[in-house]
Amino acid sequence: MFEQVKALVFDVFGTVVDWREGVAREAGPFLARIGRNDIDAHGFADAWRARYQPAMEEIRSGRRGFTRLDLLHRENLEQVLRAHDIDPAGVGEAALDELNRAWHRLDPWPEAVAGLTRLKRRFIIAPLSNGNIALMTNMAKRAGIPWDAILGAEVAQAYKPDPQAYLRTAEVLGIRPAELCLVAAHNGDLKAARAAGLATAFVPRRTEHGPGQSSDLEPSEAWDVVARDFQDLAHRLGV
Known part of the structure; x- marks a missing residue:
């Protein structure tokens, strides 16, 4: 299967970076500044992500035109604040914008950058994320993620698991869907990618949702490759 694969594209939130710890790291001081130490920072991160x-x-349903993720994150942040009886207007635009950019400053999993660097030797590597271009670019610059290109929802004008998110990514790269492989820690993402004709690689991130995570601990199907992490994936792909 992998003899024809020319490019690897990666889910980012959860697969490449640890969104929960990164958001909680910035939510904690923010909540302290507005006098809400009673709100758990990780719980706040979970509540924000739950609206994603x-x-x-x-x-995806067509009820709203395409809107980049930065704006969706900002709208969701305001909703989460209101759910905790915090008036966003009282927090201030600058503080809200700064916290919203926490998603631009997420840290990679420990082996991710080294593994991606190895994989880049043989394959084109790029994000296939629901994150917008500015978010993905800022994240990569800060964390040293060695993408060859920044792709994803804003390029495809479609959010995963819409088939167009996968198919338009292959089209942009000038390759057939079968020559593109999605690497993800989420079985649902891989299922949609396989249905669109992509190759699939599962890399579990068993603490993405914290120590009590119960989903995506193991592969749900016989994906084309299953690896422990990105270094193991590189080894399995002969890089």
Whole structure:
């Protein structure tokens, strides 16, 4: 299968970077500054992330035109604040914008950059993320993520798992879907990619949702490759 694969594209939030710890790291001081030490920073991160899929579903369903993730994150942040009886207007635009950019400053999993650097020797590597271009670029610059290109929802004008998110990415790269492989820690993402004709690689991130995570601990199907992490993936792909 992998003899024809020319490019690897990666889910980012959860697969390449640890969104929960990164958001909680910045939410904690923010909550302290506004006098809400009673709110758990990790719980706040979880609540913010819980609004991610519903916001994108408004776009996938056609009820809303394509809207970049930075704006969706900002709208979701204001909703989470209101759910905690915090008036966003009282926080201030600058503080809200700064916290919203926490998603631009997420840290990679420990082996991710080294593994991606190895994989880059043989394959084109790029994000296939629901994150927008500015978010992905800022994240990569800060963390040293060695992408060959920044691809994803804003380029495809479609949010995963819409088939167009996968198919337009292959089209942009000038390759057939079968020559493109999605690497992800989420079985649902891989299922949609396989249905669109892509190759698939599963790399579990068993603490993405914290120590009590119960989903995506193991592969749910016989994906083309299953690896422990990105270094193991590089080894399995002969890089």
